[in-house]
Amino acid sequence: MSRLARLEGSARVLALVKLANVGLVLIWGFAVTFVFVRVLPIAEFQAFLLLVAFGNFTISAEFGLTSIIYARLRRHWLQRGEQADDGGFRLEEMGVLFLFLGLLMAGGTLILLVALALGWLATGMPLLFLLFFLSACLNLPALLAKRALAAVDGNFLWEALDCARRVLTIALLLAILAGLDPRLSVALQLVASAVMIGIAIGHVHRRLGMRAHHWLAVRVGGGHVRRHYLRDIGASAAFTVSDIIAYNAPYFTIAAATSDARPMLVFDFFFKMARALSMLVRALVEAALPRITRAYHAGDRPRLRQLLARALGAAMLFALALAAVLWGAGDRLFLILFDGQASIDRADIGLILLALAALTVISVSVYVQAALGRFAHLLARSLPFLAGSLASAPLALLVFPGRFDLGFLTLYALTLLAVAALHLLSLRKLARA
Numbered sequence: 001m002s003r004l005a006r007l008e009g010s011a012r013v014l015a016l017v018k019l020a021n022v023g024l025v026l027i028w029g030f031a032v033t034f035v036f037v038r039v040l041p042i043a044e045f046q047a048f049l050l051l052v053a054f055g056n057f058t059i060s061a062e063f064g065l066t067s068i069i070y071a072r073l074r075r076h077w078l079q080r081g082e083q084a085d086d087g088g089f090r091l092e093e094m095g096v097l098f099l100f101l102g103l104l105m106a107g108g109t110l111i112l113l114v115a116l117a118l119g120w121l122a123t124g125m126p127l128l129f130l131l132f133f134l135s136a137c138l139n140l141p142a143l144l145a146k147r148a149l150a151a152v153d154g155n156f157l158w159e160a161l162d163c164a165r166r167v168l169t170i171a172l173l174l175a176i177l178a179g180l181d182p183r184l185s186v187a188l189q190l191v192a193s194a195v196m197i198g199i200a201i202g203h204v205h206r207r208l209g210m211r212a213h214h215w216l217a218v219r220v221g222g223g224h225v226r227r228h229y230l231r232d233i234g235a236s237a238a239f240t241v242s243d244i245i246a247y248n249a250p251y252f253t254i255a256a257a258t259s260d261a262r263p264m265l266v267f268d269f270f271f272k273m274a275r276a277l278s279m280l281v282r283a284l285v286e287a288a289l290p291r292i293t294r295a296y297h298a299g300d301r302p303r304l305r306q307l308l309a310r311a312l313g314a315a316m317l318f319a320l321a322l323a324a325v326l327w328g329a330g331d332r333l334f335l336i337l338f339d340g341q342a343s344i345d346r347a348d349i350g351l352i353l354l355a356l357a358a359l360t361v362i363s364v365s366v367y368v369q370a371a372l373g374r375f376a377h378l379l380a381r382s383l384p385f386l387a388g389s390l391a392s393a394p395l396a397l398l399v400f401p402g403r404f405d406l407g408f409l410t411l412y413a414l415t416l417l418a419v420a421a422l423h424l425l426s427l428r429k430l431a432r433a
Contacts, residue, residue: 018283024166055136058108064236071373073151092221145200235375253393263405351409358416365423388415
């Protein structure tokens with residue numbers, strides 16, 4: 001067994017390198033703000049934030065397509081040598097999916113060009129904005145490359161490539177502060193991302209034994225995608241939209257319910273902690289997915305139960321570590337983060353910790369079941385969360401008018417706990433089926 005194969009087969013090594021990559025992603029996100037707020041005039045920086053938001057929206061427009069390809073390609077890879085049914089994975093799908101993501105990028109770029117030309121996005125540095133948007137949009141094919149490479153047991157290779165890219169892009173960002181032209185910096189970051197994607201896809205190409213005609217057979221691949229993807233695409237898209245609304249709706253419902261800034265800041269604090277925790281949990285689960293998916297497709301239920309229990313236990317350790325930090329220093333962190341504009345009390349922190357514990361269970365379930373292609377099942381589980389998220393602020397205003405912030409957090413945490421219970425039942429049935 002080669003050294004790379006041994007590294008790929010170690011869940012601990014994969015978890016460590018994925019967590020290192022999560023750290024680099026967080027540093028990169030901070031570095032973008034840290035650098036551009038210092039090199040752009042404040043009006044330009046406000047426009048830049050709108051650009052970042054538009055880039056994030058464009059990336060989310062794939063609506064879980066890359067999760068679908070992972071589930072299908074992973075099953076194909078694990079069952080290679082067996083007779084696949086007509087609805088199984090076909091190599092021609094890869095070219096069609098890359099074409100679709102390329103069209104998403106082209107559509108977003110066209111919208112951006114129109115916005116720049118008509119002054120909807122006012123900037124004196126349109127080339128910088130265009131280059132940054134393109135570099136952000138490369139995360140679409142990068143995500144597909146990541147999922148495809150992971151499906152063929154190339155997790156460690158991807159993480160190593162991505163870590164190298166992150167280190168290089170962070171260095172290029174910081175070089176702007178040393179005098180490097182921002183446009184050149186972003187252009188070099190774009191090139192680095194393109195090279196990384198090329199290496200990853202080249203590896204997938206070789207592992208699957210693909211030929212050039214597989215990438216160009218758009219008619220064959222498109223027909224197969226149309227016949228066998230539409231149900232999963234519909235469920236995945238609906239689940240993604242439901243999830244995006246459920247997680248972000250309180251920003252708008254709180255604003256509609258009260259003009260007091262404190263409840264919004266408290267929710268934003270929870271949101272930031274939840275995002276950091278979910279990134280850590282995702283890295284952990286993705287490290288375990290090769291074994292989980294292998295046990296699932298092999299019908300090895302005892303092994304699957306063991307792996308799911310380990311994933312949940314390890315994820316809860318992350319939640320407990322974050323809980324210890326927040327219980328000991330959450331109030332000070334809140335004051336620092338929001339520049340003393342508001343304070344947070346123990347009751348708020350306690351409810352946030354309950355919500356984060358529930359979110360940990362939900363995250364493990366979502367990442368595992370998405371990898372297994374159970375999108376319709378996830379959609380059904382997301383709807384109670386959507387309803388509770390939308391209703392929490394109006395109900396808090398009605399039931400707890402004197403302490404809206406505490407009322408909202410109570411109802412929101414109860415919603416997450418109820419949804420977590422549903423996901424635990426789903427995982428139990430999955431392990432016993």
